[in-house]
Amino acid sequence: MKVRIIVAAALALGLAVAASSASGGTVGLKASKSITVWLQTDASSSPDWLALTAATNAQFQKDHPGVSVNVQYQTWGSHLQKFDATLAGGNTPDVIEMGNTEMTKYMAAGAFQDLTADKASFPNSSTWLKGLAASGVYNGHTYGVPYYAGSRLITYRTDQFKAAGASTSPNSLTQFAAGLAKLNAKYGKTKGYSPLYIAGTDWYFALGFVYDYGGSIAQQISGKWKGTLESPKSLAGLTAYKAFFNVASRASKTTDEAHPNPYDVYAQGLAGSIEGPGWYTCCVGKAYTPVTSQFVMPSHTAGLVMPGFLGGSDLAVPIGADKSLGEDWIRDYTSTTAMKAQQAMGNIPNTTSLFNPSNVHEKAASRSWFVPTSKNWVNVENGNVLRTMLAQILTGKLSVKQAAQTADANITFTLNQ
Amino acid sequence: MTGTTSEVPDAAGALGSRRRRRTWGRTVPYWLILPVGVAMVAILAYPLYQLIVISFQKYGLFELIRHAGTWVGLDNYRSILHDPVFWDTLWRTIVFTVVNVGLTMLFGTLIALLLIRISAFMRILLTAGLMLVWAMPVVVAVQVWYWMTNFENGVLNYALTKLGVGDFFHHDWYITPTSQLGMVTSLIVWGAIPFIVVAVYAGLAQVPDELVEAAEIDGARPWRIFLDVTFPILKPIFLILTSLSIIWDFGVFTQPFLLIGESHVSTSNYLMGVYLYEEGYAKSDFGRGAAISVLMLLMVAGLSFFYVRKMVRMEDVA
Numbered sequence: 213m214k215v216r217i218i219v220a221a222a223l224a225l226g227l228a229v230a231a232s233s234a235s236g237g238t239v240g241l242k243a244s245k246s247i248t249v250w251l252q253t254d255a256s257s258s259p260d261w262l263a264l265t266a267a268t269n270a271q272f273q274k275d276h277p278g279v280s281v282n283v284q285y286q287t288w289g290s291h292l293q294k295f296d297a298t299l300a301g302g303n304t305p306d307v308i309e310m311g312n313t314e315m316t317k318y319m320a321a322g323a324f325q326d327l328t329a330d331k332a333s334f335p336n337s338s339t340w341l342k343g344l345a346a347s348g349v350y351n352g353h354t355y356g357v358p359y360y361a362g363s364r365l366i367t368y369r370t371d372q373f374k375a376a377g378a379s380t381s382p383n384s385l386t387q388f389a390a391g392l393a394k395l396n397a398k399y400g401k402t403k404g405y406s407p408l409y410i411a412g413t414d415w416y417f418a419l420g421f422v423y424d425y426g427g428s429i430a431q432q433i434s435g436k437w438k439g440t441l442e443s444p445k446s447l448a449g450l451t452a453y454k455a456f457f458n459v460a461s462r463a464s465k466t467t468d469e470a471h472p473n474p475y476d477v478y479a480q481g482l483a484g485s486i487e488g489p490g491w492y493t494c495c496v497g498k499a500y501t502p503v504t505s506q507f508v509m510p511s512h513t514a515g516l517v518m519p520g521f522l523g524g525s526d527l528a529v530p531i532g533a534d535k536s537l538g539e540d541w542i543r544d545y546t547s548t549t550a551m552k553a554q555q556a557m558g559n560i561p562n563t564t565s566l567f568n569p570s571n572v573h574e575k576a577a578s579r580s581w582f583v584p585t586s587k588n589w590v591n592v593e594n595g596n597v598l599r600t601m602l603a604q605i606l607t608g609k610l611s612v613k614q615a616a617q618t619a620d621a622n623i624t625f626t627l628n629q
Numbered sequence: 630m631t632g633t634t635s636e637v638p639d640a641a642g643a644l645g646s647r648r649r650r651r652t653w654g655r656t657v658p659y660w661l662i663l664p665v666g667v668a669m670v671a672i673l674a675y676p677l678y679q680l681i682v683i684s685f686q687k688y689g690l691f692e693l694i695r696h697a698g699t700w701v702g703l704d705n706y707r708s709i710l711h712d713p714v715f716w717d718t719l720w721r722t723i724v725f726t727v728v729n730v731g732l733t734m735l736f737g738t739l740i741a742l743l744l745i746r747i748s749a750f751m752r753i754l755l756t757a758g759l760m761l762v763w764a765m766p767v768v769v770a771v772q773v774w775y776w777m778t779n780f781e782n783g784v785l786n787y788a789l790t791k792l793g794v795g796d797f798f799h800h801d802w803y804i805t806p807t808s809q810l811g812m813v814t815s816l817i818v819w820g821a822i823p824f825i826v827v828a829v830y831a832g833l834a835q836v837p838d839e840l841v842e843a844a845e846i847d848g849a850r851p852w853r854i855f856l857d858v859t860f861p862i863l864k865p866i867f868l869i870l871t872s873l874s875i876i877w878d879f880g881v882f883t884q885p886f887l888l889i890g891e892s893h894v895s896t897s898n899y900l901m902g903v904y905l906y907e908e909g910y911a912k913s914d915f916g917r918g919a920a921i922s923v924l925m926l927l928m929v930a931g932l933s934f935f936y937v938r939k940m941v942r943m944e945d946v947a
Contacts, residue, residue, distance in 0.1 A: 289891040293910050300693050317913070321690035403798060404781065413892070464780040464801050468892040472781055531694065594911040600895040607804055622896075 245279040247306040247537050250295075252525065255309075256285045258494035264553045268545045275544075279537065292590075295530075299323060304530035306538040309359060312347035312524045316587045319350035324528040325535050328354045333539075335547045336563035341524075343582065344562060348526040356526030357542050358562035360554045363573035364416065364520040365506040366408070367478070367492045368485035372399060376484075381507055384514040385456065392460050395484040402482070409474050409483035410457055412465035412606045413599035416521040417487050421456070422449035423519040423581040424511050429598075430584040430623050437586055437627035439620030441601070442613060450612050452512060454605055465606035468599065489523075490558030490573050506558075508576045522580040524560075586627045597622045684923045688916035698916060705920035715921075718899040722879060725810060725900055730874040732818045734867070737825025742855075744830050759823035767820065771887040774816050778802040803889065806898040813885045817878065825870055832866040833859070865939060872936035876929055882906060901925055 255261045269281040284305070286294065292314060298304045310318065318324060331337050331354050340358050348356025373380050376398040378391030392407035399405050410417060419429065427446025430439050440446055457465075463477075474486040479497030486492060487509065496504050509518040527545065529538035544550070551561035560577055561567075567574050583589050592598070601619040604610040610618070684705055686698030709715050740759075744752055777785045780801050789797040803809045836859050844854045860867070882902030886894060894903050905925065909918015 292913075296690065296693060296910070296913055299690075300696075317690065321913075322694055323690065462799065464799070466801055466804055466893065467780060468890070470892070471890065477781070591912050595907065596892055596895045599892055600897065603804075603893075609805065 245276075246282055247279065247534060247541060248282045248284060249307040249541060250284050250286050250291065250305045251309045252291070252311075253285045253287055254489075254491070258491060258557060260494070260553065260557050261491075264550060264557075265545075268541070268550060271544045272541050275540065276537065281541065295323075299530070302532055304532045306529065306533040307541055308528055308530055309525050310356060310528055312344060312522075312526060313583050313593060314590050315347045315356055315526055315528075316350065316585065317590050318528075319348075319355045320587045323530055324355040325531055325533065325538075326353050326355060327357065327529065327539065328352075330539060334543055336551070336565060339563045339565040341560065341562050341564060343522050343580070344524045344526070347524070348528070356528045357546055359525040359527045359546065360551075360562060361522060361524035361560040361577065363490040363558065363560050363576040364420075364488060364509070364523070365490045365492075365558075365572060365576055366485050366487055366509055367475075367496065367504060367506050369478075369483075369500065369503055370505050371503040372484045378484075380505070382510045384510050385452070385512040385518070387514075388510050389456060389459050392484070396459075399484060404462060404482050405484070406460065406462045406477070406482065407484045408460035409463050409477050409486045410461040411463050411467050411469040411471075411474065412457065412461075413467065413602045414469040414487070415598040415602060416469075416523065418450075418453045418602050419598065420509065420518045420520060420581065421453040421512075422446045424513075425449035425452065428581075430586075430627060432584070432586075437584065437624060439623035439627075441616040441623070442620050447612055447616060450605060450616060453602075454612065457606060466603045490560075490576070493558060506572055508572060511579070517576060517579050519579040519581045520576050522577070522582045584627060588627050588629055591629075592623055592626050595622070595626065597626070680919050680922055683916055684919035686916045688914075688919070690913040693913070693915060701916070705917045706924070709917065709920055709924065714896050714899065714904070717896070718901055718904045721810075721899065722901045725814070726875055726878045729814055729817050729821075729878045730871060732814065733821045733825055733874055733878075734871060736818065737822045737870075738829050740822065740826045741829035741833060744826065745833050756827075759826055762820065763823035765820070767883045768887065770816060770820060771884060774812070774888060778812060803893065809889045809893070809898050810885070810900075813888050816884050816888060817881065820884075821874060821877070825874070828866060828870055829863065832863045836862050868939050869936060872932060872939070875932050876936070879929060879932070880925060 251265065255265060265283060269283070272281055273279060286309075288311065291308075295304070295308065295318075327334075334357055341361055344358040344361050345354075348354055348358060368380065370380070372378075372395060373391070376391070376394040378394045379387055382388035382391060395407035396405075400407070422428065422441070422445075425445050425448040427443055427449045428440050429446075430437050432438075441450070469488060473495070474483070474488050475492045475495040475497075477483045478486050478492075479495070479500065481500075490506065493501075493504055493506065509520065510516070511518045527542045529535055529542070546562055548563070548566070551563055551566055555561045555566055555571075555573070558573060560573055569575070583593070597619050601615045604615040604618075605612050609615075683698060685700060685702060686692070687701045687704070688698035692698045740755075744755060747755070777783055780786075780799060780803075783802075785802070786797040786800050789795065789800075802812055840858050840862075841854055844858050849857070880902050881900065882905075885898075885900050886903050886906065889898055894907065899907070901921075905918060905921045908921060909915055
């Protein structure tokens with residue numbers, strides 16, 4: 213019996229030692245030079261983007277022999293919770309991609325290293341895209357380097373639009389809707405076909421209508437936030453969205469733009485067009501790539517484009533990370549060459565020096581809207597307040613006004629917390 | 630442990646050594662229990678202590694980065710108990726738990742009753758099927774459920790349409806909070822049935838045949854026999870299974886969060902587990918999250934009380 217106890221104790225001790233030495237090993241590895249980079253899965257969805265990241269790593273390793281780069285792809289839904297855990301555990305990545313709507317909360321809490329002193333050393337920092345660069349600045353200090361902005365476009369089937377006689381450069385929302393009706397008349401017999409596939413709760417698209425009609429999500433009045441979706445102009449936008457959705461889309465009224473991916477619906481031949489980021493052309497399927505093109509979503513006011521969500525990302529160096537290596541990697545990833553590659557993929561580069569006014573992506577960005585600049589905004593986003601409202605409106609569970617009032621109450625409460 | 634005393638039959642010499650052995654013999658159980666004790670303190674007691682401490686602190690992202698919260702007394706608890714979302718969620722969770730536990734127990738018992746009436750071959754087949762359900766990881770099960778009920782090309786819509794039940798093409802199974810939670814219920818009940826079946830079936834084997842036969846001779850119908858003979862004998866098992874199911878279903882997180890989906894959980898479909906996650910983690914308000922955990926812990930502890938008491942009583946009887 214004694215022998216057994218001794219063996220058991222030895223085993224337990226051995227396990228404990230093994231466990232501690234295992235964790236010690238990882239720490240040792242980190243010291244022997246390796247940096248961890250967190251990018252979003254968008255960057256792993258297209259081969260061109262993967263190639264750009266690989267080229268950046270190669271360049272970085274050439275400049276820093278012996279330092280390896282560990283790129284980890286994160287999802288938008290869970291990367292902040294994971295980041296919180298690394299902040300608590302003190303094992304933050306050396307570079308992290310942050311959505312521009314997510315920056316304020318983390319800058320305010322002091323999660324990033326101050327890059328202000330080195331700002332001039334980043335490529336094109338004097339011509340950074342203003343709106344995007346602003347999302348990386350807090351109290352006058354720069355914490356985030358603009359990475360790229362997304363243009364939002366209509367990606368469409370040239371063959372179907374031509375055959376149905378729909379305009380491929382609609383001048384107004386009405387003209388676009390008329391074209392979609394023509395597509396529906398010609399192809400609508402196919403079960404599940406959408407002339408323009410819109411995921412019902414895609415708020416990035418839907419809220420464009422609100423801003424197009426002069427409305428907004430929330431406004432700050434003498435220091436206090438107030439939800440403004442129930443204002444007459446916002447209501448007009450939401451009502452127009454509902455009418456447009458019913459003409460254009462047979463997608464689920466409650467789903468989001470990742471279930472399924474709109475380009476998958478398109479690749480299955482079940483959509484005449486899709487709305488979303490410019491890079492959607494990457495993944496429309498081999499059969500349809502030659503018959504795919506893009507145009508800018510028109511406004512209800514003839515001649516204008518609809519305001520698009522100025523979505524984008526920043527790159528930041530979290531506290532506790534290796535600042536100089538992190539900064540160097542960011543410099544390589546935001547170089548002029550890299551930005552040209554971003555532009556070729558359908559993204560808006562972080563510098564206005566590369567802008568080309570005839571480019572459809574930059575044309576789309578000529579009118580844009582952005583979320584309320586409150587550090588609590590990300591909680592409205594995570595609480596799915598806008599998505600819930602859109603689902604209620606489209607399914608008719610609540611009237612447009614009732615749904616907007618409910619959302620407003622929620623937004624006012626959350627932003628002022 | 631008796632070995633220690635019988636180990637020394639002829640007490641010729643070493644009295645001291647014998648005494649040493651006796652003390653050793655007496656302390657051995659404590660030494661044996663020590664690793665478990667240490668593990669319990671390390672993985673349960675200390676985190677629980679930390680949780681309670683944090684629940685009395687303002688502990689947001691700012692404090693997380695500095696590894697130090699500020700003491701705010703009962704503020705977190707006060708804000709939660711004044712939050713209408715908390716009360717809505719609590720009632721929704723109670724109704725959800727009652728429905729889920731009720732359905733689980735009902736179907737579990739029915740299948741167990743079926744098991745004792747079928748041939749050995751069918752019994753093995755059915756048991757194997759149930760074991761496969763039990764062995765399925767929750768996340769995988771959620772994914773399969775999601776595929777089957779998918780709006781675009783789910784097999785459920787396809788099958789219902791083909792069977793002529795109606796036109797289920799593009800039927801949305803997740804359109805209202807009730808339907809969302811209904812889908813979650815179907816998944817949870819499906820996953821929980823095997824455990825109930827196995828436990829109730831084992832209990833049914835203990836019901837003496839003579840009692841059932843006697844009741845039959847007295848002219849009792851099957852339902853009466855179940856109610857007056859089988860059920861009283863199985864009562865302790867039902868009580869324990871029900872308490873355990875309540876504890877599991879009350880705090881469930883994985884199924885509702887993954888099946889309803891990250892971009893669809895909202896105050897209108899929160900269950901307690903999801904509410905805790907959203908308030909604590911998604912909003913990085915760890916102090917409030919800890920307070921919600923403590924409240925949930927107290928509620929579950931109240932429920933477990935019945936379970937533990939029953940267990941202790943059964944020990945006494947045995």
